[in-house]
Amino acid sequence: MSELLRLDGVACIRGDRLLFENLSLALAPGDALWLRGPNGAGKSSLIRLAAGLLHAAAGTVERRGRCALIDEASALDAELPLRRALDFWARVDTVDGHAVDRAMTAMAMAPLSEVPVAMLSTGQRKRAAMVRVIASGASIWLLDEPANGMDDAAQGRLMAAIAAHRTNGGAVLLASHFALGIADLAELDMGALA
Numbered sequence: 001m002s003e004l005l006r007l008d009g010v011a012c013i014r015g016d017r018l019l020f021e022n023l024s025l026a027l028a029p030g031d032a033l034w035l036r037g038p039n040g041a042g043k044s045s046l047i048r049l050a051a052g053l054l055h056a057a058a059g060t061v062e063r064r065g066r067c068a069l070i071d072e073a074s075a076l077d078a079e080l081p082l083r084r085a086l087d088f089w090a091r092v093d094t095v096d097g098h099a100v101d102r103a104m105t106a107m108a109m110a111p112l113s114e115v116p117v118a119m120l121s122t123g124q125r126k127r128a129a130m131v132r133v134i135a136s137g138a139s140i141w142l143l144d145e146p147a148n149g150m151d152d153a154a155q156g157r158l159m160a161a162i163a164a165h166r167t168n169g170g171a172v173l174l175a176s177h178f179a180l181g182i183a184d185l186a187e188l189d190m191g192a193l194a
């Protein structure tokens with residue numbers, strides 16, 4: 001497979017409801033795809049399928065390389081100072097402290113290194129989750145509403161991080177209610193599949 005992520009003829013059932021079927025998509029290095037659609041359309045479900053956290057009722061999901069995920073649940077230990085919480089994941093992802101340093105700078109989080117995760121604001125928590133994604137070194141980014149709660153400056157940093165990741169050969173699958181102003185972005189309207 002030349003792509004980083006490929007879904008072929010995928011169906012998703014949640015509870016007793018068929019959310020979508022026969023859905024296919026492929027992300028090659030440098031690609032980004034925006035999943036759009038109203039509440040309940042299945043955007044988060046598709047992201048979780050791509051991450052391997054949900055089982056497809058039909059079809060296949062293939063990944064080449066590691067993926068990093070942002071969703072509504074924070075993976076960072078709420079009790080720890082931010083930097084220690086991020087260093088834990090750096091060890092899991094087998095990346096060094098410099099990768100965390102660079103990602104902290106990219107999301108302007110370095111001044112908050114010693115603040116416990118539980119005390120971060122909503123937007124700061126999203127930025128912290130993005131630091132983890134950037135530092136992970138994963139080639140496939142799965143971002144579920146990554147900009148929710150971010151102010152304009154943080155959204156600008158998110159856009160820059162996405163652009164840099166694509167330039168470096170990564171791919172991005174993004175679910176968002178609103179357009180984020182990303183250049184050269186493919187779209188999949190999940191509302192149209194319902």
Ligand SMILES: Nc1ncnc2c1ncn2[C@@H]1O[C@H](COP(=O)(O)OP(=O)(O)OP(=O)(O)O)[C@@H](O)[C@H]1O
Pocket residue numbers: 014015016019037038039040041042043044045046190
């Ligand atoms: N664990 C679950 N069990 C049963 N149904 C679920 C479960 N999780 C989600 N659903 C249902 O699946 C549908 C799609 O949910 P999903 O979260 O994927 O949509 P979404 O497009 O991301 O919505 P939003 O824009 O509100 O985040 C909804 O109708 C939801 O109620």
